[in-house]
Amino acid sequence: MSLQPPDMISELLRGMRLSGVRYRRIEASAPFGVAFGFAPGKAQFHFVSRGPAVLRMRSGARFALNSGDALFIPNGDPHDLLSDDDTTVIPVTEFPSEPICSTVCDIHCEPCPDSDNVVIFSGCMDFELGGMQPLIKAMPEVMMVSRLMSTWPEIHPLLAAMERESMARQVGFAGILARLADVVAALIVRGWVEAGCGKATGWVQVLRDPRLSRAIYAMHQQPGVNWSVGELAKEAGTSRSVFAERFLSATGTTPAKYLSELRMRLAIQYINQENQPIETVALRLGYGSLAAFSRAFKRIVGQSPGALREASQIPQEI
Incomplete structure (x- = not known):
């Protein structure tokens, strides 16, 4: 590494x-x-x-x-x-x-x-x-x-x-x-x-911490992998406990929850803007079945993938 x-x-x-x-x-x-x-x-x-x-x-x-x-x-x-x-x-x-x-x-x-x-x-x-x-x-x-x-x-x-x-x-x-x-x-x-994100704190620590950056980058590059805390800690070059503590402090969430939310943000992009089939998106993001993906999507996003697709096809005024 x-x-x-x-x-x-x-x-x-x-x-x-x-x-x-x-x-x-x-x-x-x-x-x-x-x-x-x-x-x-x-x-x-x-x-x-x-x-x-x-x-x-x-x-x-x-x-x-x-x-x-x-x-x-x-x-x-x-x-x-x-x-x-x-x-x-x-x-x-x-x-x-x-x-x-x-x-x-x-x-x-x-x-x-x-x-x-x-x-x-x-x-x-x-x-x-x-x-x-x-x-x-x-x-x-x-x-x-x-x-x-x-x-x-x-x-x-x-x-x-x-x-x-x-x-x-x-x-x-x-x-x-x-x-x-x-x-x-x-x-x-x-x-x-x-320029260093000004005086911002919190999540910006991810950009400033090279160890956290390596783990975050790995998830972004391969969001379909079911990353464990141990695997991410290895990417970061730290112990599991040190990595988990640093990650929570910087992002305010756990690696597992971060990965799930990352997948859903990418899913919205793939469905809304790239018009990919929902089944393709589910497999691309590491879900073994369309049903499992739909459950996770509705839990995090608040609506089903199909409802999102229908809404995206309705013209909206700004």
Whole structure:
């Protein structure tokens, strides 16, 4: 067994998906106030094509935004985008909107035709990290792209391209903007992880502990194996008791429960997004029968695999 710790950052990013994305191009003139409600299980992304604006979180945190700023709100926390703190805010869903393409709509918050209006490109999306989903809860309330500028200079041309596309509004600009926003959001997450996850604790210890990383990586690479504590401890290079204690301290759960929940998160991905047959998913994840898989799935997810498949085929509005 190699003593080199596995690349858990690559493993994390391999499982990252921004899906079900709906974008809005918001144009407004001061005074304006746009409220975004709590979106559980989703993330919010904002790019300021032309500022200034203020981001105000319901927690009380406040950020001054200018042209070229981008930010990611990983846990879908409620917030406002406004011209100043005294402005009345209106839910974004109450503004009239006009579709630009299948994934982008245009919102005009009473802009003035003869002034330099504020322009913001916003997205709401399903944010998944595959088997590392618990890490999302450890992320900060707001992740600002400005904190990555010196470390990741490749973000500069991406932001410049977003600003250019948003303002020029040439043919196909909405689709190009959406793709660029996906990349910028992914870079913001990667930058936070590679910078050491800030001051986050708890589950982040898995990324910082090379012994735990080897065991976690083994489960991610082969989720269909019925890993025992002894086998995982061997991967980690520790005794069973030391491994079990470290694992529980870092993740808040046991290896067996972690493996079961990892399998179910992957099962949702395989069924929902990859449209794999349920029987294939059951075998791929180490279950000897479809019945055993269905029981475990319903116990952890709260519904049957068939019900999940049916629900995923119904179009949903964001």
